[in-house]
Amino acid sequence: MQQEAGSKKSDKNSEKQLNAIRRLIETIGDALEIDASVELWDGSTVPLGRSVSSPLRLTIAGPGVIASLLRRPTLDRLIRLYAKGRIGIEGGTLVDFGEQLQDQSTRARLKHLGKLGVARMLLPFLFAPGDKPEATRGYAGDDTGHGRQKEENKDFIQFHYDVSNDFYRLFLDPWMQYSCAYFTSWEGGVDQAQADKMEMICRKLRLKPGDRFLDIGCGWGGLVTYAAEKYGVTAHGITVSERQLEYAKQLIAEKGLTDKVTVELKDYADLTGEYDKIASIGMYEHIGLANIPSYFNKMRSLLSDDGLFLNHAISRRAKRRGGRFGKRPEHKAITRYIFPGGELDDIGHSVQAMEQAGFEVHDVEAWRRHYARTTKIWCERLTARRDEADEMVGPELTRIWLAYLAGVSLSFSRGSLRIYQTLASKRARAVPEIPPTRADLYR
Numbered sequence: 363m364q365q366e367a368g369s370k371k372s373d374k375n376s377e378k379q380l381n382a383i384r385r386l387i388e389t390i391g392d393a394l395e396i397d398a399s400v401e402l403w404d405g406s407t408v409p410l411g412r413s414v415s416s417p418l419r420l421t422i423a424g425p426g427v428i429a430s431l432l433r434r435p436t437l438d439r440l441i442r443l444y445a446k447g448r449i450g451i452e453g454g455t456l457v458d459f460g461e462q463l464q465d466q467s468t469r470a471r472l473k474h475l476g477k478l479g480v481a482r483m484l485l486p487f488l489f490a491p492g493d494k495p496e497a498t499r500g501y502a503g504d505d506t507g508h509g510r511q512k513e514e515n516k517d518f519i520q521f522h523y524d525v526s527n528d529f530y531r532l533f534l535d536p537w538m539q540y541s542c543a544y545f546t547s548w549e550g551g552v553d554q555a556q557a558d559k560m561e562m563i564c565r566k567l568r569l570k571p572g573d574r575f576l577d578i579g580c581g582w583g584g585l586v587t588y589a590a591e592k593y594g595v596t597a598h599g600i601t602v603s604e605r606q607l608e609y610a611k612q613l614i615a616e617k618g619l620t621d622k623v624t625v626e627l628k629d630y631a632d633l634t635g636e637y638d639k640i641a642s643i644g645m646y647e648h649i650g651l652a653n654i655p656s657y658f659n660k661m662r663s664l665l666s667d668d669g670l671f672l673n674h675a676i677s678r679r680a681k682r683r684g685g686r687f688g689k690r691p692e693h694k695a696i697t698r699y700i701f702p703g704g705e706l707d708d709i710g711h712s713v714q715a716m717e718q719a720g721f722e723v724h725d726v727e728a729w730r731r732h733y734a735r736t737t738k739i740w741c742e743r744l745t746a747r748r749d750e751a752d753e754m755v756g757p758e759l760t761r762i763w764l765a766y767l768a769g770v771s772l773s774f775s776r777g778s779l780r781i782y783q784t785l786a787s788k789r790a791r792a793v794p795e796i797p798p799t800r801a802d803l804y805r
Contacts, residue, residue, distance in 0.1 A: 376425070378486045379425045379428075379486045379487060380402065380406075382483050382484070382486045382487070383402065383422075383428060383483075384402070384406075384408050385483050386484065387400050387410070388408060389475065389480070390410065390472070390475070391408065391409055391411055391412075392412075393471040393472050393474065394410050394411060394463075394471065394472065395410075395411040395412065396410050396411050396462040396463070397411055397413075397418065397462065398410045398411070398414065398418040398419060398454075398462065399418070399419040400420045401419045401420070401421045401422070401452070402422055403422060403423055407419060416453065416454065417452070417453030418451070418452075418458050418459060419451075419452050419453050420449070420450070420451060421449065421450040421451070421452055422448075422449060423447065423448045423449070424493065426448075426490070426491055426492050426493035427443055427448045427493055428487045429487040429492035429493070430495070431443070432484055432492070433492055439495070441762070441765065442496075444761055444765055445495070445761050445762050445765075446493075446495045446496075447761070448493055448495065450761075455738075455742055455745045455768060456741065456764060456765060456768030456769075457738050457741050457742070457767075457771050457772060460768060460769075460772040461772065461775070464772060464775065464776055525605075525755060525759070526605070526754055526755055527582070527608075529755050530582075532744055532747045532750060532751055532754075533740045534740070535552055535553040535557075537556055537560065537582075538583075538609070539556040539559065539584050539585075540581055540582075540644070541559070541581075541643050541674065542644075542674070542729050542732050542733040542736050543555035543556045543559050543736040544556075544558045544559035544562050544732055545558070545732055545735060546558055548731075548735065551739075552735075552736060552739045552740070552743075555732075555736070557588075560585050560588045561588075563585065563643065563672060563674070563783075564588070564592065564593050565802065565803045566670075566672055566783065567639040567672055568670060568795055568796065568802075569589055569593040569639055570595075571594030573593070573595040573596070573639050574595070574596055574598075574636070574638045574666075575589050575590075575595040575596065575597045575598070575637065575638070575640075575641070576597075576598050576633075576637040576639070576640045577589075577597065577598070577599040577600070577640075577641050577642075578600060578630050578641065578642040578643075578645050578661075579600070579601060579630075579644065579648070580599025580600060580601050580610060580625055581599075581601065581643075581644075582609045582610055582613065583599060583610030583614060583623075583625060585599075586610075586614075586625065587613055587614060587623055590619050590622040591617065591619070595639070596622055596623075597624075598623070598625070598626075598637075599623070599624075599626075600625070600626055600627075600628045600633065601625065601627065601628075602627060602628070604627060607625060607626070607627050610625045611625060630645075630649075630657070630660060631656070633664060634664075635664065636664065636665070636666050637664055637666065637669065638665075638668075638670075639669055639670050639671075639672075640661060640664060640665055640669065640670075640671045640672070641671075641674070642661070642672070642673050642674065643672075643674040644674060644675070644676070645675075646673055646674075646676075646712075647675060647705070647706060649705075651707060654707065654712075654715045655715060655718070658715055658716055658718075658719035659719050661673075661719075662719050662720050662788060665788055667790040668793065668794050668795070669787065669788070669794065670785060670786070670787050670794050671785070671786050671787065672784070672785050672786075673712070673716070673786070674782075674783045674784075675707070675781065675782065676779060676781045677707055677708050677709045677712065677780045678707075678778070679708065679777070679778065679780065680710050680711070681708075706779075709726065712782075712784065713726065713784065716784065720789050721788065721789065722786060722788070722789045723785070724785045724786060724794075724796060725783075725784070725785040725800075726782055726784050726785075727783045728780060728781070728782055729781045729782065729783060730774050730777065730779070730781055731774070732781075733771075734771050734772075734774035734775040735771075737767050737768075737770045737771035737774065738771040740767050741764060741767040741771060744763060744767065745764060748764075751763075
């Protein structure tokens with residue numbers, strides 16, 4: 363009898379929780395008016411708008427999810443619950459969901475929700491047992507990168523890139539370009555856009571046969587092989603990822619370019635020699651703000667007097683009153699789970715630092731919308747092949763990557779992240795071969 367009474371009480375509590383969360387979602391849906399639904403743990407769905415037609419839905423695996431977030435409403439807790447599969451997205455991607463929530467009028471409507479009424483609806487979860495998601499895959503050391511030693515750069519990079527080459531193949535293009543693509547049409551696909559990106563880099567650097575070309579952070583070797591094949595340069599690439607190095611060496615051999623292209627496992631700080639053209643594509647974000655002066659000084663020391671240097675880097679909006687950037691929750695999440703040691707500069711400071719190091723800046727081009735589209739397509743591709751990814755690296759890591767790609771795409775869309783290509787040369791008597799107009803870039 364006691365057991366039966368306990369069971370009835372449990373059923374009653376469960377019914378209260380379901381009724382409460384349904385009322386809350388309906389209230390939120392009236393304010394949001396978006397084309398999506400929420401699927402609850404009993405299999406029922408509640409629309410987030412009056413005319414929902416999309417299969418897109420947010421899934422909640424149990425009442426413990428609500429209780430957990432109620433007690434600790436942090437981004438880190440949300441990420442852990444998502445990584446463990448307690449929260450999910452079905453019928454679309456996180457970008458699809460986030461794009462609807464980014465609308466300013468949508469956010470404004472949410473502010474008018476009565477806090478007291480919301481609190482009352484959440485009462486059945488206040489003392490309920492909450493999910494306690496274990497710490498998910500994260501960097502074991504100091505992920506901030508402050509006071510970093512040179513040896514840590516390799517650890518930071520390998521944490522991100524040495525997941526699996528096959529994993530990256532699931533969503534990247536045939537060239538394995540893991541940086542912003544360049545779309546000549548917003549309706550274009552990412553494969554062509556990545557080829558166009560490499561072509562634009564080569565054109566901006568005015569590559570020509572016989573040039574000694576250096577790619578700092580060469581990834582899987584796509585750009586160095588492209589430049590050697592199409593422009594006849596002698597190319598050298600460096601990376602601190604062992605998986606990328608293995609792949610790049612195999613690619614060079616397959617293309618018969620061993621006499622034109624070399625790659626090695628090396629930190630940029632240890633490089634010596636002289637190069638006519640240098641590209642740093644998506645590497646600047648890894649060096650740390652404190653190392654910017656030494657980084658640009660190193661690039662200048664490697665560049666010939668009449669050479670050109672292209673720095674392609676993600677940045678963030680400059681602070682209105684200057685000073686050091688605070689670390690926002692989303693940045694903390696990225697350094698913990700994705701890019702340990704990553705720090706973003708603003709373009710104004712980057713240009714200033716280049717000039718202070720002895721560079722003359724010739725051109726700065728914004729590619730923000732290009733990266734929003736690039737990462738959105740990557741997220742869609744990885745979502746489409748999620749089962750394969752789960753088998754390769756496990757569901758938890760797959761979900762983290764999906765959340766990361768979606769979050770980055772949405773950040774570029776709303777402008778909290780930016781990206782620029784900056785072309786520079788040494789301040790020297792020798793004049794680089796730059797045409798009087800940009801017409802050669804678009805021939």
